[in-house]
Amino acid sequence: xxxxxxxxxxxxxxxxxxxxxxxxxxxxxxxxxxxxxxxxxxxxxxxxxxxxxxxxxxxxxxxxxxxxxxxxxx
Amino acid sequence: xxxxxxxxxxxxxxxxxxxxxxxxxxxxxxxxxxxxxxxxxxxxxxxxxxxxxxxxxxxxxxxxxxxxxxxxxxxxxxxxxxxxxxxxxxxxxxxxxxxxxxxxxxxxxxxxxxxxxxxxxxxxxxxxxxxx
Numbered sequence: 001x002x003x004x005x006x007x008x009x010x011x012x013x014x015x016x017x018x019x020x021x022x023x024x025x026x027x028x029x030x031x032x033x034x035x036x037x038x039x040x041x042x043x044x045x046x047x048x049x050x051x052x053x054x055x056x057x058x059x060x061x062x063x064x065x066x067x068x069x070x071x072x073x074x
Numbered sequence: 075x076x077x078x079x080x081x082x083x084x085x086x087x088x089x090x091x092x093x094x095x096x097x098x099x100x101x102x103x104x105x106x107x108x109x110x111x112x113x114x115x116x117x118x119x120x121x122x123x124x125x126x127x128x129x130x131x132x133x134x135x136x137x138x139x140x141x142x143x144x145x146x147x148x149x150x151x152x153x154x155x156x157x158x159x160x161x162x163x164x165x166x167x168x169x170x171x172x173x174x175x176x177x178x179x180x181x182x183x184x185x186x187x188x189x190x191x192x193x194x195x196x197x198x199x200x201x202x203x204x205x206x
Contacts, residue, residue, distance in 0.1 A: 041133040050133050 015072045018046045020064045035059040080125040087117050146190060154183045 021031060028046075032039045035056060044050035045060075052060065061068040075083075094110035160176030167173065 037133070038131045041131055044133055050136075053132055056132055 013051050013074050014048055015045060017060065034063050075124045080121060083121050087114050090114060150183055150186050153179050157183060
């Protein structure tokens, strides 16, 4: 069974979403609506508890007019 | 209809089905149980039709996938052990209900493993496919 391999090491992935949101005065709800996910997903990503898919990471970076590596760090 | 309202209504429909089916089981009424399921399905269809956007959140999908794997990993070995226990505990009397229950459980486990294997192979081939 592949239970162990499913555990993603989220501690290595950090992001600046909270800072970028604060700079622009955007709420989690607004960001969630813009990138088509729920607010809970944004909360989990901000707390580095969930690693977003590549597509979602690109959508978030695009929303902030940044490159993906400027928003997410590994 | 907003997504939040849809979530609340969905919970209401599930609660209605669960309560009605439990009442139907207590009353030994099959018609009531089937009616509850049909009404629930129609209600869900109507609700889904009216919701503006049915958001498929990737984190929820990821959690659902992991939950399914956990459920499989817990249920299959548990049922297999239970079936072995039932069969070995009534080896002297192979016509007993317990022995037959063990046999049925073992077939359920095998069916579960077969479905998992087929789904796994299908998805592996889908993602490994070289087709452009």
